[in-house]
Structure formats: structure tokens, C-alpha cells
Amino acid sequence: MADRFDVCVVGSGAGGGIVAYVLAKAGLRVCVLEKGPWLDGSDFSDDELKFGERNFIDQDPVIEPRTFRDRPEEGDHTYVGKVLKVSRCVGGGSVHYGAVCFRFRPEDFRARTTFGNLPGASIVDWPLTDDELDANNPRSIWAYYRKCEKLLGVAGGQMRSDASPGAPHDGEWRSDPYPQPGHPPNYGAKLFEDAATQFGYHPFPTPVCINNGPYTLDDPDFLTDGAPLTRNGCSYCGFCSSHGCPIDAKGDTRVTALALAQRTGRCTIIPDAHVIRVETKNGRASRVVYLDNDDALQAIEADRFVLAASTVDTPRLTLLSEFPADLVNYDLVGRYLTTHHFPAAIGLFEQRIDYYRGFWCMRAFDDWYFGPPGTPKRFGFGNIQTFGPSSGYPIAAGGCISTAKFMPWGRAHKQAMKSYFGHVQYIGMIAQDAPVAGNRVDLDPSVKDVWGLPVARITYTHHPNDYAAQVETVPILLALLEAMGAVSRQASFGFASTTAIPQFFPGGVEHRGPGRSFPDPIAGTGNHQHGTMRMGFDANESVVNERGRFHGIPNLYVGDASVLPTSGGYNPTLTVQAMAWRTAQGIVDEVSGTA
Amino acid sequence: MITRRQLLSRSAGATAVAAALNSCGSSQPIASATPVLAEALPSLPAFTFTDAQERALTAAVARLIPASGEADWSAADAGAVEYIELLLNAFSDASANPKLYGGGPTRPHFAEFHSLSRAKRLGWQREVLRLRDLYTSGLDALNKQDPLRNDFASLSAVQQDLILEGLDLQAAPFFEAIFNHTMEAVYGHPVYGGNRDYVGWDSVCYEGDVHGVRFPGGEDASADAEPWRKFGGYAPDEMIAPGACSTSKRK
Numbered sequence: 001m002a003d004r005f006d007v008c009v010v011g012s013g014a015g016g017g018i019v020a021y022v023l024a025k026a027g028l029r030v031c032v033l034e035k036g037p038w039l040d041g042s043d044f045s046d047d048e049l050k051f052g053e054r055n056f057i058d059q060d061p062v063i064e065p066r067t068f069r070d071r072p073e074e075g076d077h078t079y080v081g082k083v084l085k086v087s088r089c090v091g092g093g094s095v096h097y098g099a100v101c102f103r104f105r106p107e108d109f110r111a112r113t114t115f116g117n118l119p120g121a122s123i124v125d126w127p128l129t130d131d132e133l134d135a136n137n138p139r140s141i142w143a144y145y146r147k148c149e150k151l152l153g154v155a156g157g158q159m160r161s162d163a164s165p166g167a168p169h170d171g172e173w174r175s176d177p178y179p180q181p182g183h184p185p186n187y188g189a190k191l192f193e194d195a196a197t198q199f200g201y202h203p204f205p206t207p208v209c210i211n212n213g214p215y216t217l218d219d220p221d222f223l224t225d226g227a228p229l230t231r232n233g234c235s236y237c238g239f240c241s242s243h244g245c246p247i248d249a250k251g252d253t254r255v256t257a258l259a260l261a262q263r264t265g266r267c268t269i270i271p272d273a274h275v276i277r278v279e280t281k282n283g284r285a286s287r288v289v290y291l292d293n294d295d296a297l298q299a300i301e302a303d304r305f306v307l308a309a310s311t312v313d314t315p316r317l318t319l320l321s322e323f324p325a326d327l328v329n330y331d332l333v334g335r336y337l338t339t340h341h342f343p344a345a346i347g348l349f350e351q352r353i354d355y356y357r358g359f360w361c362m363r364a365f366d367d368w369y370f371g372p373p374g375t376p377k378r379f380g381f382g383n384i385q386t387f388g389p390s391s392g393y394p395i396a397a398g399g400c401i402s403t404a405k406f407m408p409w410g411r412a413h414k415q416a417m418k419s420y421f422g423h424v425q426y427i428g429m430i431a432q433d434a435p436v437a438g439n440r441v442d443l444d445p446s447v448k449d450v451w452g453l454p455v456a457r458i459t460y461t462h463h464p465n466d467y468a469a470q471v472e473t474v475p476i477l478l479a480l481l482e483a484m485g486a487v488s489r490q491a492s493f494g495f496a497s498t499t500a501i502p503q504f505f506p507g508g509v510e511h512r513g514p515g516r517s518f519p520d521p522i523a524g525t526g527n528h529q530h531g532t533m534r535m536g537f538d539a540n541e542s543v544v545n546e547r548g549r550f551h552g553i554p555n556l557y558v559g560d561a562s563v564l565p566t567s568g569g570y571n572p573t574l575t576v577q578a579m580a581w582r583t584a585q586g587i588v589d590e591v592s593g594t595a
Numbered sequence: 596m597i598t599r600r601q602l603l604s605r606s607a608g609a610t611a612v613a614a615a616l617n618s619c620g621s622s623q624p625i626a627s628a629t630p631v632l633a634e635a636l637p638s639l640p641a642f643t644f645t646d647a648q649e650r651a652l653t654a655a656v657a658r659l660i661p662a663s664g665e666a667d668w669s670a671a672d673a674g675a676v677e678y679i680e681l682l683l684n685a686f687s688d689a690s691a692n693p694k695l696y697g698g699g700p701t702r703p704h705f706a707e708f709h710s711l712s713r714a715k716r717l718g719w720q721r722e723v724l725r726l727r728d729l730y731t732s733g734l735d736a737l738n739k740q741d742p743l744r745n746d747f748a749s750l751s752a753v754q755q756d757l758i759l760e761g762l763d764l765q766a767a768p769f770f771e772a773i774f775n776h777t778m779e780a781v782y783g784h785p786v787y788g789g790n791r792d793y794v795g796w797d798s799v800c801y802e803g804d805v806h807g808v809r810f811p812g813g814e815d816a817s818a819d820a821e822p823w824r825k826f827g828g829y830a831p832d833e834m835i836a837p838g839a840c841s842t843s844k845r846k
Contacts, residue, residue, distance in 0.1 A: 037712060045699030046804030049783035053775075056696045056709075062718035186834035213822075233821075235828025237805050246700035246806055247826050272712055276630055293712055295632045354837030356801075357829040394782035394801055403799075404778035409659040409763075410756060414798060421799040422837070450718050451630035 005031040005268070007587065008288055008302035010275050010317065013092020014573045015560035015580035016308030017253025018148065021260055022584035024267040025224050028591065031268045031300050032258070033290055036088030038271035044244035048393040051243045057096060059085040064449040066312065067457045071438070076445050083458050084339065084529045086310050089244075090271055091254030093310065094573065098241035098360030099208045099250050101154045102570035103145045105173055105369070106133055107377065111566045115379035118465050121434035122336060123379060124565050127537045127546035139585070144578035146176060151222055152251035153215040153231070154574070155180035156207030171202025171365050180212045183234070188353045188425035189362035189386045195483035196365050203365040206385060209251030210234045210359055225263040231255060234359065241360035273298070276453060278305060278321040278556070285556040291451065304587060308560040308580070311337065311529035315441045315562060316456040318533070327552035332543050334441040336531040338567035341462060343470040344387060344428025345477035347486025352422045356393060361385045368429065369569055372472065380432055380469030382569020384477070387426040394421055427480060428492070429473050430528070432569045434463035441532050530572055533562035548583030559583050635716035638689035642727055644680070647746065648734040652676055654748035655737060658755045659777045668794050670777045678780030678789035683727050686720055695719060697786045701807030705786040726772060733769030805829070
């Protein structure tokens with residue numbers, strides 16, 4: 001039975017990478033199937049065209065488009081292309097992301113209790129017990145966060161030059177120190193920090209799994225063959241978000257969790273393995289079927305399977321698999337998609353800001369996390385941060401903060417580029433969007449990928465609460481930019497359906513009709529995605545149970561962002577990883593009979 | 596390893612497909628329809644514009660980013676036509692990797708283009724063929740805008756702008772392609788055929804790729820060097836105090 005595995009994990013990203021590491025380290029034989037290639041640092045480069053425009057690692061519409069519509073009344077879809085992209089390569093979305101690593105707050109895990117519900121929405125408490133929210137419990141969610149932070153090497157809190165490097169700042173709700181001290185700011189982040197302080201807010205270095213100096217993981221609790229794992233410090237090149245890191249300074253799962261999983265000798269990673277179906281037999285998942293890079297059909301058998309293919313592709317695979325209807329709550333598969341909403345503002349400065357130096361998000365504050373400070377806690381807000389120092393490239397890889405494709409063409413072009421490129425700073429909020437049943441992933445009825453399979457369709461309309469929160473938040477962002485010295489300021493309302501790209505110069509995309517220069521109709525500024533395989537205690541209200549297991553299939557689990565019942569007001573990845581670790585620990589307990 | 600296509604050419608049916616499954620234990624036939632990835636070609640035939648098409652293309656990109664005077668450069672001077680031609684010929688050399696994704700991690704390796712997976716080859720070959728059609732028909736249509744000479748390039752700049760503006764307002768797919776590709780050409784890395792002598796980056800004072808190219812000899816290899824010295828990047832004091840145009844460090 002040489003080819004039989006204890007666990008097969010579909011997807012090697014933020015969640016799947018953690019799952020593979022925890023299981024292999026615990027002694028299980030693990031197979032990881034990744035649809036994209038297995039790249040290393042030398043495959044990455046400071047090349048906006050390769051990553052941002054030609055989708056070297058992104059979801060690539062020329063092979064697997066996705067479709068979008070605001071609502072069913074619009075017809076089958078209104079857009080075909082790049083929607084809610086994540087990287088397709090070993091390490092998945094953790095390879096391209098901005099590496100921001102926040103912990104959600106206790107209130108986020110008790111969202112219904114804290115905020116109540118909203119009309120037409122389904123705000124729920126997460127299926128974590130009170131014990132699991134107890135900081136002293138070694139199996140608490142906080143313990144999983146702590147492990148993830150150590151494994152990935154999260155840098156945050158006070159800087160190396162401060163009194164207590166790595167200790168959280170006053171404005172942070174956490175008390176645990178960070179494994180590495182906070183990074184120094186770039187110019188725009190420094191202006192932001194000073195302005196926020198002037199307003200009485202409490203800015204701090206954004207926690208990121210980007211090494212602040214060389215980082216050596218030598219804690220034996222984390223190592224798998226005794227040998228420490230050392231990675232380089234960040235060189236602040238700016239090719240961070242949307243790019244893979246050529247020097248392994250970003251803690252993507254490829255160079256952290258999966259590198260250690262490999263060293264166990266029990267983890268097999270198969271790249272270019274395009275999973276097309278999970279099969280069941282006698283009510284249990286029996287094997288996954290995939291096409292390899294030679295177009296040959298292959299299958300992997302295992303005792304257990306973990307789907308970690310992303311918020312869009314995990315429900316798609318579940319739908320493509322056509323499980324017996326009595327095993328899966330198909331009515332809920334794909335529903336409650338959340339993407340965050342992004343109240344934001346862009347400031348234009350006379351002087352150079354050079355926002356492309358450094359990384360995506362260098363400073364943040366939490367004073368508006370639950371809405372305007374000093375008011376009762378409300379749903380719909382989140383962390384305010386600098387957006388996109390690292391993605392300010394001259395073509396368009398940074399979305400609306402980038403330049404050439406958002407500039408007028410013709411005689412005005414060069415002057416517009418000169419006054420815009422390097423002169424803007426973008427700030428915004430990672431704001432919690434309301435989970436709504438009608439916002440969902442399903443299969444498009446007509447569009448197929450290159451293999452001939454139906455592609456994922458995203459249907460998404462913002463809840464009125466999201467709009468209300470933006471209207472309240474944007475003025476403070478504009479005021480901050482004014483205090484930072486911006487000579488001109490633009491509000492940017494980041495909505496899925498109505499994403500309006502603010503234009504400083506007439507002739508930009510708003511003047512040209514929809515979709516021309518801004519290819520992603522979702523969310524405008526981000527690709528956060530969660531919620532489509534909702535986790536919950538009640539089989540009628542969720543797809544997977546509190547351990548991440550399908551309610552009706554006892555050996556099939558989900559280990560990615562799709563299980564998140566609500567989106568929180570922070571960049572979600574560290575929470576995805578803590579939850580994946582928790583689910584993997586549950587599998588280990590089950591196998592060892594201690595569950 | 597037997598590919599599914601080879602197998603199907605020998606015998607058809609569920610039994611054969613099941614036999615191709617490389618799994619131990621009892622392989623079951625696959626009930627529902629199996630997906631098929633069509634064969635990508637080893638290469639595409641080389642592509643060249645006609646003289647008339649190339650004249651129109653050169654004129655059009657030079658209106659999208661025009662020169663402001665005799666001494667100034669336009670997108671045509673910056674290599675936008677060459678960029679587009681290289682993209683349309685990405686698969687024209689069967690003996691080399693497609694010229695789509697530059698290599699890494701540093702500039703000396705950028706010309707070592709990546710190989711592509713079968714799916715990527717197929718998808719991008721289709722895309723290149725689509726773009727070839729889009730360009731040839733779009734450029735022919737541009738020339739027809741000049742009914743006398745059938746030559747867009749000989750129209751006045753104002754006439755050319757009006758024609759392009761009309762296409763832009765209609766969100767014509769041809770205009771989308773030529774606009775996006777012109778911007779990519781001028782502000783992308785020169786390995787893709789544009790940004791000649793870094794004129795695009797110099798015009799906005801942008802250093803571009805900084806890993807391994809900012810220091811003499813490419814990088815400072817001493818093991819204890821700060822990362823921005825060892826690999827190239829920005830020191831903290833350069834992050835916090837930008838301003839001086841420093842593209843000279845790139846060369």
C-alpha cells in the first residue's frame with residue numbers, strides 16, 4: 001500500500017500548508033496536491049509585468065476564468081475574467097499576499113453576541129467554545145495563533161530601536177509579544193503615523209510575517225528534523241504584495257510550514273496536480289482524482305481528505321464532485337461569501353512619497369475597529385491602515401494606486417504620470433462585510449476552463465450596512481490625508497459591484513466605461529475571501545462542523561478560509577491559519593484516539 | 596506514464612480510463628464525463644504585420660503616449676511596437692521557452708524565460724491567436740478611416756486622436772488591447788521588448804528591479820551585509836526619506 005496516505009490535502013496555501021505541517025509532524029503520511037507549479041525564490045523577480053499583468057502565479061483567465069454578477073437578475077454573469085484571485089502555486093495565496101498577520105478579537109468570534117444580527121444578513125458566533133477563547137487553555141484559539149506567529153515569524157510591536165522590541169503598542173488589544181520586533185516605516189507610513197497620533201489615535205507597526213533581519217526558528221517544538229530553519233531579512237524591495245519573495249523573507253507556507261513538513265520525510269507534495277473530483281464510497285470520501293501535468297488522470301487514496309483549495313475553489317470542487325445529496329448540505333455550499341469592504345482614500349502629495357519602497361502595509365491603528373471611537377460597538381468596521389506602499393508600480397499591479405493604466409492617454413499622459421507616480425499615498429480600512437446568503441460561489445452555466453469544466457461564478461452584492469459604514473469612515477480618512485499634507489484627496493468607496501476608481505486626472509477609467517483598466521470587479525482594493533463552506537455546530541446552518549468536518553462525510557474536512565463564518569475587521573490569513581491548525585490538531589487527536 | 600490522450604487513441608471507454616488511474620487498491624471507473632485538455636502546439640507560426648498594419652500601429656501607439664517635441668520620445672520610440680510583436684510571437688520559436696514570463700531572480704536571468712505547463716501553453720496560445728486577429732482586424736479598420744490613402748499614419752494627429760477617442764468611448768476590445776499593451780510596453784521591464792533604454796522608468800524616476808542590480812557587481816555577497824545591501828532593496832533611511840531621483844543607481 002505504498003501509495004496510500006493517511007491524509008490527502010487538496011491545496012497547499014495558507015491553510016493547506018499549515019494542515020500538512022501539523023499532520024506530518026504528528027507522524028501521519030500526508031500527500032499535498034497543488035494545481036500550480038512548485039517555484040522557488042529564483043523563479044521570482046522584480047517584474048510587475050510578469051506577476052501583475054500576465055498572471056505568472058495569479059488565477060489566470062486564459063486557463064481558468066471566473067465569472068461575476070452582482071445579482072441573479074442580471075443574468076448568467078456580467079463579467080468573465082480575474083475575480084477574487086489567489087496564487088496557483090505551491091504556497092498558494094500566501095506566496096502573493098501582503099503578509100499582514102493580525103489576530104481577530106474575542107468579539108469577532110462572538111460576532112452575533114457582540115453585534116446582534118442585521119436585516120437580511122446572517123451574523124453568527126463562531127463554533128468555538130468558551131474554553132477555546134480562554135487564553136490560559138493550551139488548546140485555545142490564541143494558542144494556535146501563537147504557534148502560527150512563531151512558525152511564520154511575525155514581526156510587530158515595538159521596533160528594535162524602542163524600549164521593548166516586539167512588545168505590543170498601547171493601541172493594540174493583544175498583550176503577547178511578537179516573535180520579531182516591528183519594522184521601520186516608509187515615508188508615507190511615517191506621515192500616517194504622525195497624523196494619526198495628532199488625531200489622538202494609537203498607530204503601531206503592522207504585524208507581518210516578513211522578517212525583520214534574519215529569522216531563525218530553532219524551537220524544538222516546531223522543528224521536524226532537529227535542524228533550525230533560517231530565512232533572510234527583508235530588503236524592502238517593494239516587490240512584495242502580488243509577487244513571490246525572491247529571498248524567502250516573506251513567511252509564505254512554501255518556505256515555512258511546507259519546508260518543515262518536507263523534512264519529516266512523510267509529506268509528499270505533488271505540483272501541477274489539478275484536482276477535478278473527490279469521490280465517495282459508502283458514505284466516506286474514498287479518493288481524489290486529478291489531472292497531472294501530462295494530462296494523465298491520477299488518483300490518490302487516503303483515510304482522510306482535507307479540502308484547502310480556497311474560498312472559491314473549495315466550494316467549486318465540492319459542487320463538481322456531485323456528492324450524494326444526503327451527505328452534504330448543498331443548499332449552503334458556496335453561500336455567505338464575504339470579501340470585506342474597503343473604505344479608503346487616496347492623497348496626492350507635492351513631494352515624492354515613493355510608496356513602492358517597503359512592503360504593502362507598514363502602519364495601522366485600531367481606534368475605529370468597532371466604529372467611531374467612544375460609541376457602542378458596531379458591525380461593519382475594522383482596522384485602518386496604510387494600503388499599498390509595495391504595490392505602487394508604474395503599470396497597474398497595485399490596482400487603483402498604480403498608475404499608467406489609470407492615466408489618460410494622449411498629450412496629458414506624461415505630465416499626469418509625473419505628478420502621480422510616486423506622489424500618492426493610499427489609506428483605508430479592512431472593514432467587515434455582512435454575510436448574506438445570496439452572496440455565493442456556484443458553477444457558471446456556460447463558461448468553461450481549458451479542461452472543459454464549469455468555472456466558478458461569484459454573485460455578490462454589498463449589504464446596506466457596508467455602505468453606511470463607508471460613509472461614516474471615509475471622512476476620517478480624508479482628514480488624515482489632509483493632516484499628512486496631501487494637496488489633493490479622493491474618496492475611494494471599495495465595493496464589489498460599484499467599485500469606482502477615483503481619478504485625479506480626467507480621462508482615467510471612469511471616463512472610459514466599465515472594466516477597461518480595472519480588471520477585477522470585486523472589492524476594488526483587495527482579494528480577501530471567506531465564508532463559502534460555513535463552519536458551525538448545527539448541520540442545518542452550516543456545511544462543516546466545529547472541527548472543520550463535513551457534517552455528513554466523516555473523513556472529509558475543509559482547512560482554508562472558506563470555513564470562516566464572518567470576516568472580521570482584519571486581514572484574515574493568520575486567522576485562516578490558526579483555524580487550519582486547530583482543524584489539523586482535531587484530526588491528529590482523532591487518529592490517535594484522544595479526540 | 597501513459598497520457599490519457601494516448602490511451603484514448605488506443606481504446607475508448609470507461610474501462611480504459613480506469614486502467615490509466617495510477618492508484619493502488621480498487622480503482623473504480625469514473626462515472627461522469629472526464630475533462631479533456633486539448634493539445635497545445637509545439638509552436639505557432641511566426642507572425643508579422645503587413646507594412647500598412649505596422650505603419651498604423653506605430654502611429655497609434657505614438658498618439659497614446661506622444662512625444663511633446665522633437666527631442667522627446669513617444670511610445671513608438673520606447674519600443675511599444677516591438678513589445679506587441681514579441682508578445683504575438685511568444686510561441687514562434689519552437690526551440691525556446693515562450694517569451695511570456697521572464698526568469699529570475701535578478702536582471703542577468705530575466706531573459707531566461709520560464710517554461711509553461713501544458714494548460715498555460717494552451718491557454719496562452721489561444722490568447723496570442725486571439726490577439727493576432729484583434730490587431731490585424733483593428734489595424735486594418737484604422738487604415739480604412741483614411742478612405743483616400745487607406746493609411747491611418749498619414750492622417751493628422753488631431754484626426755488620429757479623434758478616431759482613437761471614438762474607439763475608446765466604445766470600449767472597443769482592440770482599443771483595450773493597444774492601450775494596455777502600450778502602457779505595459781513603456782513601463783514594463785525592457786526584457787519584454789519595450790521601455791527602451793529605460794526611458795519609461797526614467798521619465799517617472801523609477802528604479803524598477805532593485806534586487807541585485809543596485810550595487811557594483813550586482814550584489815554585496817558578504818554574509819553579514821544588511822539585506823538591502825546583500826540582495827538589493829531600500830535601506831530604512833531610503834524608505835523614510837525618498838525624494839532624490841536615484842535611477843542612476845540602476846545602471
